[in-house]
Amino acid sequence: MTRPGVARALRAVAERGRDGFYLGEFGQGLIGLGAGEYTEADLAAPGADWVEPLKVRVYGHDVWSMPPNSQGYLLLRSLAIAEGLDLPASPRHPGWAHLLAESARVAGYDRLDVLHEAAKDLLDPAETARRRALVDPRSRLRLRAPAEAGDTTYLCVVDSDGMGVSLIQSNASGFGSMLFEPRTGINLHNRGIGFSLKPGHPAEYGPGRRPPHTLTPALITRRDGTLRSVVGTMGGDAQPQILLQVITRLLLHGEEPGQAIAAPRWRLGTGGTGFDTWDAPDDAVLDLEEGASWGDGLAAIGHRVAALPYGSSFGHAHLIDVRADGMLAGAADPRSLVGSAIGR
Known part of the structure; x- marks a missing residue:
């Protein structure tokens, strides 16, 4: 099995870092999949932090x-x-x-x-x-x-x-959300299952938030x-x-x-x-x-x-x-x- 889209995405990461991934071919496809949930500004903002264990x-x-x-x-x-x-x-x-x-x-x-x-x-x-x-x-x-x-x-x-x-890395479920970004063929995780849909819950789903x-x-x-x-x-x-x-x-x-x-x-x-x-x-x-x-x-x-x-x-x-x-x-x-x- 060959995954040329994944190969292109990895090459973009090697050449341009995170921008090569989120602002490149994969990012554009992700915006199309998101039905308005994601914007270019979301993908441009870094989302990783050094934390105290x-x-x-x-x-x-x-x-x-x-x-x-x-x-x-x-x-x-x-x-x-x-x-x-x-x-x-x-x-x-x-x-x-x-x-x-x-x-x-x-x-x-x-x-x-x-x-x-x-x-x-x-x-x-x-x-x-x-x-x-x-x-x-x-x-x-x-x-x-x-x-x-x-x-x-x-x-x-x-x-x-x-x-x-x-x-450790995880998609959550076996194939995550079952969605694949169509250009690269990269599948998307479903870690959003950790969010709550109950209004006012401390882990309520919302923009810029991270799920448990x-x-x-x-x-x-x-x-x-x-x-x-x-x-x-x-x-x-x-x-x-x-x-x-x-x-x-x-x-x-x-x-x-x-x-x-x-x-x-x-x-x-x-x-x-x-x-x-x-x-x-x-x-x-x-x-x-x-x-x-x-x-x-x-x-x-x-x-x-x-x-x-x-x-x-x-x-x-x-x-x-x-x-x-x-x-x-x-x-x-x-x-x-x-x-x-x-x-x-």
């Missing part, structure tokens, strides 16, 4: 992720909640999955109400403590639902100087500021839930990257799009991968449990760990048909 200190390390409009705060809040709980020593114990799942649930049940690009104080320690106190080690919490009811690529790299990059989104790239540093790990995953709403499990295995239980990545997982599921977990958080089922040892124990304390095949529905997580001696250990998720770990 969010951070929590857990298990003797600093874990970093993206600020709003990303849902990265859910990973960090979940980790902070879980660190204050009495996790079983073995990740095979049903209580391990229960406490992490409850940490994810109490961290995110109100995401649709509070996540927008200007959201502040989402990692307030007092609020984290309040939510932690809701977790019962013996029972699944009943949550109040809000008032109303992808396709992702992740890569990470560490160079010989110790510089690490945790990078699910992308949660992460990195981990030691107390002295040196890089420990770069990690991320695809998985829609489940990205913070997947990384909560991987990072806990890595930092608390001392598992090797390959173990932490390949181990069975749970996720909060609805059987829907992968972007609707928090529409009705109390209706979410705890999906378990085949091979997980937690099923009977979780059902006994009130979780609705469903077993699913080991595979892509539980994300494709990838990780590079920097050892204290500077050696690197990487792992690509065996659930991915195209993921790979390469070193030299």
